[in-house]
Amino acid sequence: ISGITITAALIHLPLQAHAHIRADQSLILRQQSATLNALARPKDPHHYAPGPRSTEPRSDRRRKDVLEDAKERWNAEVVGAVRRVQAVDWRGVRERLEEGVGGLWGRR
Numbered sequence: 001i002s003g004i005t006i007t008a009a010l011i012h013l014p015l016q017a018h019a020h021i022r023a024d025q026s027l028i029l030r031q032q033s034a035t036l037n038a039l040a041r042p043k044d045p046h047h048y049a050p051g052p053r054s055t056e057p058r059s060d061r062r063r064k065d066v067l068e069d070a071k072e073r074w075n076a077e078v079v080g081a082v083r084r085v086q087a088v089d090w091r092g093v094r095e096r097l098e099e100g101v102g103g104l105w106g107r108r
Helices: 002-040 058-087 090-107
Strands: none
Touching: none
16 A cells, blocks of 8 residues: 555656646746737727736736836836946045045044
8 A cells, every 4th residue: 555655646746746837837828928919919099909818816916016016116216226326426425535534634
């Protein structure tokens, strides 16, 4: 009996893993297909072409939308911070610091 149990487990576990991988790949392909269809859809506002129906529950879509918005805001903040740092005149900052330290040093 233990041999049958071990054999069944060794067959069942890879099949379950394969089924989960296929389900994930299927979801990814549906999402990519929906994105491509949305991009290829005509831009004419009078033309109606229904898009693919999402298989995700509305709450999951809302959560993903909120997460995507948060990511976009975060990325915009990071880009803004990098641009502000790049726009700083570091030579001027260094010179002001040197003058300040020199002034303190001269007071002693």
